[in-house]
Amino acid sequence: MMIDGKRLLLNLAAFRRFSDTPGSGVTRFSYGSQDAKARRSIINRAKRIGCPVRIDAVGNIRIGLPSNQPGRPAIFCGSHIDTVRNGGWLDGIYGVCSALEVLETLAERGRKKATRNFETVIFAEEEGSNFGSTMTGSKFITGKYGNEDLERLTADNGKTMRQVLQEAGLEPETTAGSQLDPVPWDLSNVAAMLELHIEQGPVLDRAGIPIGIVDSIFGMRVVEVVLTGVGNHAGATPMSERHDPLSAAAECILAAESMVAADPNKRAVVTVGKLEVQPNCSNVIPETVRFSIEVRDSNNEKINRYMSEIIHDIREIALNRDVNCQIHEHSSSKPLHLDDGVREVIRQTAESSGISYRVMDSGAVHDACMIAEASVPTGMIFVPSIDGRSHVPEEDTKGEDLIRGTQLLMDVIETLLTQTEEEQ
Ligand SMILES: [Zn+2]
Structure with missing residues (x-):
């Protein structure tokens, strides 16, 4: 018809x-x-x-x-x-x-x-x-x-x-x-x-x-990451003595991006769509940064594999920069x-x-x-x-x-x- x-x-x-x-x-x-x-x-x-x-x-x-x-x-x-x-x-x-x-x-x-x-x-x-x-x-x-x-x-x-x-x-x-x-x-x-x-x-x-x-x-898995450093004066604190959780977060986000961007099928995606900085003042080194990371793909094993590697990297970056790191599962749905x-x-x-x-x-x-x-x-x-x-x-x-x-x-x-x- x-x-x-x-x-x-x-x-x-x-x-x-x-x-x-x-x-x-x-x-x-x-x-x-x-x-x-x-x-x-x-x-x-x-x-x-x-x-x-x-x-x-x-x-x-x-x-x-x-x-x-x-x-x-x-x-x-x-x-x-x-x-x-x-x-x-x-x-x-x-x-x-x-x-x-x-x-x-x-x-x-x-x-x-x-x-x-x-x-x-x-x-x-x-x-x-x-x-x-x-x-x-x-x-x-x-x-x-x-x-x-x-x-x-x-x-x-x-x-x-x-x-x-x-x-x-x-x-x-x-x-x-x-x-x-x-x-x-x-x-x-x-x-x-x-x-x-x-x-x-x-x-x-x-x-x-x-x-x-x-x-x-696509299915997805979302985690929430909280990085806690030491808030301090933006002028008086030398670069060598900082524990800046926002710089650590930036490194984590870029590491996750380059990992998933190298996906052989070019389909898996990772997104940080939410980021909160405290106290969020231009003249204060942040004390706490909270952000979400979500990974999506049509293969659940792949989602979990990428997420485990991302979590591993975040912990290592936090350790190297001497900031505290907490990661909570937020939500997930299977493909x-x-x-x-x-x-x-x-x-x-x-x-x-x-x-x-x-x-x-x-x-x-x-x-x-x-x-x-x-x-x-x-x-x-x-x-x-x-x-x-x-x-x-x-x-x-x-x-x-x-x-x-x-x-x-x-x-x-x-x-x-x-x-x-x-x-x-
Ligand atoms: Zn629609």
């Missing part, structure tokens, strides 16, 4: 206007006024084509086909509707508009021989723009987050997630007779989840390849391998359509990963990001690539809709 490429691009352009920062990228936070406009437009479109809409307690949306039948396994397809501040016009909403395009195409043309239901799923609060926690909507769907997180998660203005939801007209805890669906969702009858997304990195654009088929998602069966359907569909593709990993985590962790067979498709730019106003993808990605998604879903559970 052919999608309507022109309609897809027009819809994407329409969502670009739902922004708090017109002219400098798209800013559309979940539960804000632009988000409400975008949701209204989606719900109106669904109703126009006769598709039933359900909304859950935290604002995730699911839209079914009128021909769906109770009890049949479902294929889920979608992405997120929110953005970062001054973000791009495609991150998330491309996957949403594509899933809506597939829905509309299926609703218009009917589905021959379908044995499964189809639902477009739109996730709330993926970027963490409100509460500093990413993939919040999908974490509630899968039960990773629950009632206690409604108080724990707070916005910059001090409001809890519960208050923000209530102000947006949602009911965090649904009661009997509520118009809203409860969270978590029952995912036991979901046969597959598909998310189409812009790559947000330079791999496809540099290689001139229009489609990426994701096989794994995730997406479903082989779904990936094979995507690969064969691309192959038979004569589209060149690359099987690749994803350095970024997406809503689909949360659904995959809840044991739903999951696949992800990427399209190129021009110059690898994302989360900035310059974020862009060629129209032909956007259309090609959505047509591939359509073809993959058509195959999945007629598969039986044994075939999968």
Whole structure:
């Protein structure tokens, strides 16, 4: 079935206007006024084509086909509707508009021989723009987050997630007779989840390849390092008598950078994104420096090997400079391998359509990963990001690539809709 490429691009352009920062990228936070406009437009479109809409307690949306039948396994397809501040016009909403395009195409043309239901799923609060926690909507769907997180998660203005939801007209805890669906969702009858997304990195654009088929998602390990030296006068203390923890931190950071930069596959990454200096005065040698180090890769052993070597180096540097060193584990997540069966359907569909593709990993985590962790067979498709730019106003993808990605998604879903559970 052919999608309507022109309609897809027009819809994407329409969502670009739902922004708090017109002219400098798209800013559309979940539960804000632009988000409400975008949701209204989606719900109106669904109703126009006769598709039933359900909304859950935290604002995730699911839209079914009128021909769906109770009890049949479902294929889920979608992405997120929110953005970062001054973000791009495609991150998330491309996957949403594509899933809506597939829905509309299926609703218009009917589905021959379908044995499964189809639902477009739109996730709330993926970027963490409100509460500093990413993939919040999908974490509630899968039960990773629950009632206690409604108080724990707070916005910059001090409001809890519960208050923000209530102000947006949602009911965090649904009661009997509520118009809203409860969270978590029952995912036991979901046969597959598909998310189409812009790559947000330079791999496809540099290689001139229009489609990426994701096989794994990076895992990460984060540690927090505290180096304590001797605070002292910046003028009166000779260089030979200093125990400066900031100079030590600089050496640690550069050592970690050059180690991981030499990765033979050129994929592992290390980042120090947070550094606090105390007392942080220009005329005082610092007393304490606290910083984070995170390592990411698609191979967990490699993550742990790099992290052990980095920790070893930090201890040695601290010893040589005679500063005290404490290292605490902060958080970690294992790399995730997406479903082989779904990936094979995507690969064969691309192959038979004569589209060149690359099987690749994803350095970024997406809503689909949360659904995959809840044991739903999951696949992800990427399209190129021009110059690898994302989360900035310059974020862009060629129209032909956007259309090609959505047509591939359509073809993959058509195959999945007629598969039986044994075939999968
Ligand atoms: Zn995204």
